[in-house]
Amino acid sequence: MVRPLFRTRIKFCGLTRAGDVRLAGELGVDAVGLIFAARSPRRVAPQAARGLRDALAPLVDVVALFMDNSVDEVREAIAHARPTLLQFHGGEDDAFCRKFGLPYLKGIGLRGAGASLSGRVLHGRYPHAAGFVLDGHGAGEAGGSGQRVDIAAIPPDMSKPYVLAGGLQPDNVFAAVRAASPWGVDVSSGIELEPGIKDGALMRRFVEEVRRADCVELGEDNDLKECYACGR
Numbered sequence: 035m036v037r038p039l040f041r042t043r044i045k046f047c048g049l050t051r052a053g054d055v056r057l058a059g060e061l062g063v064d065a066v067g068l069i070f071a072a073r074s075p076r077r078v079a080p081q082a083a084r085g086l087r088d089a090l091a092p093l094v095d096v097v098a099l100f101m102d103n104s105v106d107e108v109r110e111a112i113a114h115a116r117p118t119l120l121q122f123h124g125g126e127d128d129a130f131c132r133k134f135g136l137p138y139l140k141g142i143g144l145r146g147a148g149a150s151l152s153g154r155v156l157h158g159r160y161p162h163a164a165g166f167v168l169d170g171h172g173a174g175e176a177g178g179s180g181q182r183v184d185i186a187a188i189p190p191d192m193s194k195p196y197v198l199a200g201g202l203q204p205d206n207v208f209a210a211v212r213a214a215s216p217w218g219v220d221v222s223s224g225i226e227l228e229p230g231i232k233d234g235a236l237m238r239r240f241v242e243e244v245r246r247a248d249c250v251e252l253g254e255d256n257d258l259k260e261c262y263a264c265g266r
């Protein structure tokens with residue numbers, strides 16, 4: 035698909051160091067995710083999240099990620115991290131997700147979901163979601179494990195924006211963006227040295243590959259036909 039002027043949004047998730055947050059902003063990333071899920075090795079304490087938040091450049095979203103946290107935990111995290119967007123990755127229902135007065139993304143594990151998972155079903159289940167994060171893991175599992183998302187499993191009738199996640203890394207994100215044309219892409223393990231510790235070179239290459247996917251039109255043989263950025 036050719037989408038001149040369209041820019042695939044980029045979210046880096048599971049940051050735990052102020053330097054990584056700063057670099058994400060400098061690279062032009064649209065959002066950084068701070069994780070408050072108990073099951074995550076990238077979990078940050080609410081007080082630490084405040085420092086990370088303060089390291090962020092203006093006009094970049096902070097996404098606070100939860101997985102079956104209590105109402106009090108979500109409220110405490112919001113008070114410290116001051117997110118612009120929430121992401122719920124567990125069994126939370128729409129009523130829970132919208133309780134906090136902030137827009138939210140619902141994380142959905144696509145593995146094993148089968149053809150019964152349609153956009154219509156998702157939109158009906160989460161009518162107030164701003165969008166969805168379609169991830170490569172199975173239902174009920176945590177993300178951040180690098181499990182590759184199966185592009186063929188994406189419901190064809192998604193009418194709200196969706197963010198593609200799961201096993202993305204610099205070497206495969208170009209193909210994933212070209213194949214799925216998502217609203218955005220989300221990466222955690224694919225840009226890190228170890229859980230929560232991001233690698234500057236991988237972060238940079240990931241952004242470059244997404245930008246490259248956005249600016250080219252490929253011919254039938256997958257050769258570069260035209261680049262919207264440089265006119266080649």
Ligand SMILES: O=C(O)c1ccccc1N[C@@H]1O[C@H](COP(=O)(O)O)[C@@H](O)[C@H]1O
Pocket residue numbers: 047048067069071073074075076099101123167169176177178179180181199200201202220221222223224
């Ligand atoms: O990253 C985590 O630790 C995590 C824990 C619990 C729920 C979601 C989590 N992360 C989300 O999963 C995607 C994909 O991760 P990866 O790139 O495959 O490692 C990540 O972007 C987060 O949104």
